[in-house]
Amino acid sequence: MQVASVVVEIPARALDRRFDYRVPLEWEGRVAPGQRVYVTLGRRLCQAYVWSVADVDGPAARDLKPLLAVVDDTPLLTAELMDLVAWLGERYGASTQACLQAVVPAAFRLQPQRKYRVRPDFRGLPPDDLQPLWQALRREPLSYRQVLARHGPDAAIALERLLALGCIEEAAAGRDQVGARQIWFAVPTGSLETMRAAATERSRRAPRQARILEALAAAWAEAGCPPGGVPLTALSLRPSDEPVRALAAQGMVRLEAREVSRVPEAAAGRDERPAALTRWQAEAIRRLSARVVDERFSVHVLHGVTGSGKTEVYLQVMEACLAAGGGALVLVPEIALTPQMVQRFVGRFGPQVAVLHSGLSQGEKRDEWMRVRRGAARIVVGARSAVFAPVENLRLIIVDEEHEPSYKQEESPRYDAREVARWRMERCGGTLVLGSATPSLQAMHEVERGRADVIPMPQRTNGKPLPPVTVVDMREELRAGNRSLFSRALRQGLEEAVGSGRQAILFINRRGYAAFLLCRSCGETLDCPHCDISMTLHRGRDGAWLQCHYCGETASVPAVCPQCGEPALRPYGVGTQQVEQALREQWPTWRVMRMDVDTTRRKGAHQQAISRFADGDADVLVGTQMIAKGLDFPNVSFVGVVSADTMLAVPDYRAAERTFNLLTQVAGRAGRAEAEGKTVVQTYRPEHYAIQAAAHHDYAAFYRRERALREAFSYPPFCEITVFWAIHPEERLARSAAQRFERELRRRLGEDGVTVLPAVAAGVGRVEDKYRYQVVVKYSHWVHVREGVMAAFRTVDEKMHSAGGTCVLDVNAGRIG
DNA sequence: AGCACGCCGACT
């Protein structure tokens, strides 16, 4: 007798284990790991994934509940993905169910459904008029909708009566949240001539039938023989329409339901293959292609300056991978996944490419995922979660803009797509390519330890040098009597660019008008009533308001300070709106465009804004980091950074790295095509190494300095950091939970190679009226501390849970504030 | 996470 050990889909830590079910005799041999099944847990129906199947003898197995249904014929998850789910759980301290939900698109989750079936204990017959429905339900359980569709609207009453008489009962049943899309096709059975003759014959007697036959004949003539039929929707018909049913009954046509994809098949498109490669590109392609073919695990850091043509390298290495029979996966930051980017991949590989991103509907994601699972698409391009795509014979993963923090998922399971990619390539014996103009400290550390190699691409494809960067000391400006947002150099750069018909970009890393309001009389700042953070000042057409960027709370702007009553509230900390306003005031004739989360919240607005600016609809674009990434505006000749200091001020050990990356990226925006580029960076800390290194395009200098600091203060990559949070509306409970975690941890882990920092309030100590306390743990290898950390976590989490609070564990955390 | 069972207040 077979027993299936399954993981149920319910994401509760208490259910994070295997449950055993009996495999009914008729399904023996049909049940395999990775397959979805329906089971009852307690008395409710739920979906589960088969983890393992074993042959067990003896009475114990007979007492198990049986599997209720097998959902898929072929397992939805491959053996590799099942192993990945297990690894995810261990690596990030998440429940197996949460990991499953991250790997499988939401469309495949269970949508519970009520069905009606005859009661097995009912003896005898219901009243005569209820017999047809009762007989139908005896053949198979039906949902309410099915009952109405098959037995007419009066069946609703019949159903109620059968229920009241105790003849039938409700039964749990289910289906996928979003199923495959089916379309009905009418397929002709006879020859083209018969079709035409039948049409003529029916033209008077049955004109609607005749029209269908004519349409079929026309499609046949056009598409050639034998035709696959015509989708009924193309004729505005449904299979239940009378003429269709009549033709089917006469045997003139056959009706077929076929699964179709919701994603239109990519047109072949134009392939923009460059006429020539730089010697660096050619060398990179040569080296990587050789590794893709050899089926051994290897990691490569593709260090290419902005404009060095990394994408073309990716494309040609993927070609080599495909030629060797492998599949490939390209990860890009969500923001860089623009139609232009996708077009390059589709242009080269056509319908072999599947694109996975957050803009797709659940159904579209399902269809793309299944196309990959069936092997119809062998290349996947997508954002973070695409790292789980079920690519067959996966041999190559490319992580573009590898240094981007968006590869870390900030909810459970808090995985890092770069680590997942590494795991998959290690397991499959494939090649991992980490591409960046500013490789992360982590990636370079791997190189130092001999676990990866660097492939340099220091030259731009257009042969031009990187644009010169001027660092402006804003203290000097102040001394020279310039109190405006714009230094003389920045002003000059703007005027030169716009004056010569070019475009300019101004970058400021904060949205809204000003970071906060401060009372110049008493020093009070206006804070959010629900969070420990000051509210941001926003200005729009309908005046000004205050907004909390943590919880969304809004408030009106008081005329006087609520603390001291003085009319002395002043805005501090420049935001995009303020820059936009200053531009409009000083250059009223210029066309100014602003791009940040506030202007691009609407779906598609982001892409629209990008095309408008690219089409020359504005002279100056003001925006947050979203304008820095992956965009290529050929007419931009000037880029200004209004303040580089906001990025440096963040209390995060990676602040310098982020600043360096962003400045490098922003500077790369200027002068990508014909126009000569120029960049001005404004700062109050012109001597800072991150700013200096970015200004001189000197990655090596930045890396040396940053590496030394990380080593001296024991920050990643010289250790790994895991953060525990306790979150509760009562400060006392949040604090004591964090302290308890700290104690438990110290007790279990000892001192060797582990540093446990004391429990403290988080950087923002209260969000949405809930207090947050944190414990930071530093160690060298997760496997050495995992047991201890997880045991401590489970103890505290369980208590916190019953006290109405939450605990979060962020393994290999990015942020620690 | 649900959905049971189980033990104490305001109602037909």
Added chain:
DNA sequence: GTCGGCGTGCTC
């Protein structure tokens, strides 16, 4: 005397 509050405990 019953309906129902949500506190604890289990789910193969």
